[in-house]
Amino acid sequence: MPGRKSKARELQSMHRGLHYMASGTTGQGDLKRAILELLRSDWEFRRAVAAELGLLEILERLAKIEERMARIEERLLKVEERIEEHTRAIRALQEQVRSLQEQVKVLQEQVKALQEQMVKLQEQVLEHSKAIRALQEQVAKLEERIEEHSRVIRGLQEELRRFGDRLAALGSRWGLYAEEAVRESLRRFLHEYFGVAQVGKWEYFDREGVVFGYPTLIEVDVVVKDDTHYLVEVKSSVSVADVKVFNEKCKLYQKVVKPPKTKKIIVTCYADDRAREAAKALDVEIITR
Structure with a gap:
């Protein structure tokens, strides 16, 4: 019970002050002045009065409240600092988002251009496919005509071969006669050229x-x-x-x-x-x- 002892001392101090005021003053005005002087100069008297009036408990509660407020302010400061950090981070993220949005816009434009090119290419591929099919049909027809011509050529080659065999047989006989006739003519020329008889x-x-x-x-x-x-x-x-x-x-x-x-x-x-x-x-x- 330190609290009770302190309170008792405060009460004793207050009674002594009141007794002093009662014994040393003659009027109510003097009593008030004395009480105010004691409140200003005597700390224990001031606490005793506050306790009698219920102010001490209020002051203690206010002190606790102030301590709690101080702690809350510290926490608020930390929260504000974190909020500031988060705000800066949010601003940075917002900048990144704006940059990404611009990039997405550029990419969307590029995708749109590519899609248009793809459509054009598909149209060209379709046209080329039609042209290729037409050419394939022409090639098939040409192959048929070539095959037909090849058969005709093979027949002509066979006829030419048989004709060549006959011609070669005739040519070999004629060549022997012609070669011998030419050689005999050239021998007569040699006789004349060299002036010899043989x-x-x-x-x-x-x-x-x-x-x-x-x-x-x-x-x-x-x-x-x-x-x-x-x-x-x-x-x-x-x-x-x-x-x-x-x-x-x-x-x-x-x-x-x-x-x-x-x-x-x-x-x-x-x-x-x-x-x-x-x-x-x-x-x-x-x-x-």
Whole structure:
């Protein structure tokens, strides 16, 4: 009971003050002044009066209320700080939302443009599909016509083959006669060209296959005049291969016979440009008649 003792002291102090005022004053005005002076100067008297009037309990409650208010203010300050933080965060989020809304708007415009392009592409694809189907139909018709033409061509080729076989048979017979007639005409020209009555023939069996790559009999027309051996090839027409073979024959003749001088001559009715180039490179003279 410290509270009771304190209260008792306060009551005693108040009684002493009242007794003092009663003994030292003569009027009611003086009593009031004395009471006010005690209230101002005497703390215990002031508390005792407040207790008698029920103010002390009120003051204590007010003090507790002030403490609670102070705590509430602290909490409010913290809440306000958090609200401020949340406000800043909300503002930042609002900015982000506005930015995202702008981006979404741009994306919506892009999507709309892409959708329009897609529609156009679909229309083009539809047109192309129609064109492709039309072309496929044309190709099918052309394939049928090609197949028909191929059958006709195969029939013509078969007829040409049979005709070619007949023509080849006739040509081989005529070629032999024509070649021999041309060679005989060219031999008469050689007699006139060299002023001799006869053109000799050199025959040699090429065992080593120098000319053709395998062993075979080699024949070369030869005209000997003074110390020069004229090696002559008589053909109705001459190709590059003919020039090369003739040159190999002449090289074999030079190796076997070893004449003092040789001259290579081809007498023909026709020689193409390539044959003439080869003859010039191999030092072969071509005489056309």
